[in-house]
Amino acid sequence: ETGVTQTPRHLVMGMTNKKSLKCEQHLGHNAMYWYKQSAKKPLELMFVYSLEERVENNSVPSRFSPECPNSSHLFLHLHTLQPEDSALYLCASSQEGAGGPVTGELFFGEGSRLTVL
Amino acid sequence: GENVEQHPSTLSVQEGDSAVIKCTYSDSASNYFPWYKQELGKRPQLIIDIRSNVGEKKDQRIAVTLNKTAKHFSLHITETQPEDSAVYFCAASITGTASKLTFGTGTRLQVTL
Numbered sequence: 320e321t322g323v324t325q326t327p328r329h330l331v332m333g334m335t336n337k338k339s340l341k342c343e344q345h346l347g348h349n350a351m352y353w354y355k356q357s358a359k360k361p362l363e364l365m366f367v368y369s370l371e372e373r374v375e376n377n378s379v380p381s382r383f384s385p386e387c388p389n390s391s392h393l394f395l396h397l398h399t400l401q402p403e404d405s406a407l408y409l410c411a412s413s414q415e416g417a418g419g420p421v422t423g424e425l426f427f428g429e430g431s432r433l434t435v436l
Numbered sequence: 437g438e439n440v441e442q443h444p445s446t447l448s449v450q451e452g453d454s455a456v457i458k459c460t461y462s463d464s465a466s467n468y469f470p471w472y473k474q475e476l477g478k479r480p481q482l483i484i485d486i487r488s489n490v491g492e493k494k495d496q497r498i499a500v501t502l503n504k505t506a507k508h509f510s511l512h513i514t515e516t517q518p519e520d521s522a523v524y525f526c527a528a529s530i531t532g533t534a535s536k537l538t539f540g541t542g543t544r545l546q547v548t549l
Contacts, residue, residue, distance in 0.1 A: 323479075350535060361440070362480070362525065362539040369535065409479070413534035423468050425534045427479040 321345050325410050325428035333436050334400060340431045342393040342410030350415040351393040352425070353385060356407040368393060369415055400435045407432050438463040440528050442540030449516050450548055457543045459526035460508040466528040469502060469509045470537070475522045483524075484511070487532065516547045 323344045332338050344351060353365040367375035368387040382404075384396040393410055410428040414421055439462040449455045461469075470485035486493045486500045486509065493500050497516075502509040513520055526540040 352534075359445070359541060361541050364537070367535055374535070411534075415533055415535055421533055423470060423485060423529065423533050424482045425472075425480075425537065427481070429479050 323410055323412055323426050323428035325408075325431050327431060328429065329432045329434075331434045331436065332397070332400065334402075336400075337396070337398040339397065340395040340408055340410075340433075342395075342428055344391055344393075344410075344412040344426070346412055346414075346426055348412040348414045348426070349390055350413045351387060351390070352411040352413075353383075353393065353395050354409040354411060354427075356409055356430070362409070366395075397433075400433075402435050405433055405435045438466060438528055438530060438536075438538040440526060440538050440540040442526050442543060444543060445541065446544045446546070448546045448548060451516060451518060453516055455513045455516055455520070455545055455547075457511045457524055457526070457545070458508060459510070459528075459540050460506075461528040461538075462507070463528070463530055464504075464507065465530045466507075468529040468532040469500070470527050470529075471498075471500060471511050472525045472527065472539075473522045474525065474542075480525060513545075516545075518547050518549065521545060521547045 326341045350369045355363045365379045366385040386394040407430045409430045411425040442459045467488040472480040473483045474480040497514050499512045523542045525542045527537045529536045
């Protein structure tokens with residue numbers, strides 16, 4: 320597999336469920352991101368991990384919990400979500416700082432479509 | 437923080453016509469301005485970008501212009517084709533990297549036959 324892959328592509332969950340979104344990048348990048356995409360809103364940055372350390376939180380509710388075990392994998396753990404959390408969650412990666420060419424380009428996955436009932 | 441506004445929200449053009457999408461930003465320190473295209477059900481992908489040391493950049497049928505004084509930048513698509521139909525997002529960054537991108541709300545472009 321190449322690029323950025325996300326699983327599952329679709330997820331339906333109740334407000335009391337616990338689920339996780341998974342992201343894997345095969346590009347050798349050192350930064351990974353979670354974005355939320357809702358209709359008629361800008362792409363909202365949720366979390367940034369650079370060199371496996373979280374560097375940005377952007378005041379995301381604690382019901383979203385990220386995990387980055389290594390530079391290739393990123394998870395978003397979900398618990399007690401609200402219906403307004405229904406959205407497309409996009410993972411992305413980029414090369415930041417030393418260790419490779421820094422172009423400023425984000426490489427996105429296809430996204431995980433989440434529906435909270 | 438940075439605020440990016442994008443207009444129009446929807447745009448319909450006939451095949452062969454030109455399309456222009458405009459964005460304004462608030463932080464004069466922003467120095468990197470990429471454009472992403474997202475086809476229906478697909479991931480956003482970078483199509484062109486510009487840095488603050490240039491005023492215009494072209495790549496075949498697409499071009500981006502930047503006016504730092506007015507703090508706005510635009511995407512121009514000439515000779516539009518049906519495959520140009522997508523949502524286009526502008527963004528701005530103060531660091532020149534992907535880690536500090538602020539996105540606009542997107543423009544849905546429809547190219548009709």
